[in-house]
Amino acid sequence: MAHLPLKVGLTGGIAGGKTTVSHLFAQLGVPIIDADTIAHALVAPGQPVLELISQTFGADIILPNGQLNRTQLRQRVFADAKQRQALEAILHPKVFQVIQQQLNQLPNIPYCVLSIPLLLETQRMDLVERILVVDCPPHIQRQRLIEHRGLSFEEIEQIFSVQVSREVRLAIANDVIYNESSLDNLQQQVLKLHQQYLNQQHCSCQ
Structure with a gap:
């Protein structure tokens, strides 16, 4: 009988704050497997x-x-x-x-985070036991893409058109982090989920 970590799939729309959330979990000592990296x-x-x-x-x-x-x-x-x-x-x-x-x-740990931006688009939900969506209002996403990445309006709309909609992501989510205010608020949400995941016993035979 081996203890397998709970696998949490972290996903969300482009420029929604997934990287920041990943870093916050990593600061708590949680192993992160990052598809973009x-x-x-x-x-x-x-x-x-x-x-x-x-x-x-x-x-x-x-x-x-x-x-x-x-x-x-x-x-x-x-x-x-x-x-x-x-x-x-x-x-x-x-x-x-x-x-x-x-x-x-992975070593013997309570849980890990799989950061996979296209988790839903690639239909690989089988990799994880819980889906954690970082949610952000689309107008904030667009603003970040223009200011931080220098994308044009046309490029942004092309990207949005190939990602699943905000509604679909939220409908399939087990957990949601709302990224629309401060970093402190984000940290509080991560801490709350961290405790929740630690408390979930996840045992299985290998």
């Missing part, structure tokens, strides 16, 4: 996935320093559904493979 590592210079992306999208998708031209790739995949599907077919299986490897290496 994994994806970044997979497309680092010299990695097979980057070579495959280059072969699929053309050598101009690679910058002179060998790094992926993320801006150009983002613009291309959000403007063309077929290109987006081609990228997802390359990247998603590899990301989920690494997620599983990291899960297998």
Whole structure:
């Protein structure tokens, strides 16, 4: 009989505050498995996935320093559904493979957080026992994308169009963190959920 950690899937819309929430859980000593971090590592210079992306999208998708031209790739995949599907077919299986490897290496702990922005879009809810949604009003998301990432209105709407709606996320959520006021308020919500997850006994046979 082995104790398996409770797996909490952290998700939410773009620029909703998932990274901040992840950091708050990490500060409490909770292991974080982050799909975005994994994806970044997979497309680092010299990695097979980057070579495959280059072969699929053309050598101009690679910058002179060998790094992926993320801006150009983002613009291309959000403007063309077929290109987006081609990228997802390359990247998603590899990301989920690494997620599983990291899960297998976890020590004996009460729970872990799997930060997967596209958890619902990729239909991988089977990976987690609870879904934690970071909710943020769309107008705040749009404001952050313009101010912090310099995206155009058109780019923002393209991104919103391929993500599940706020209503769908909230309907499927087991837990919700509302990110619309202060960092202190966010910390209080994380602390409350941290205690809740610690109290949940999750035992299973391996």
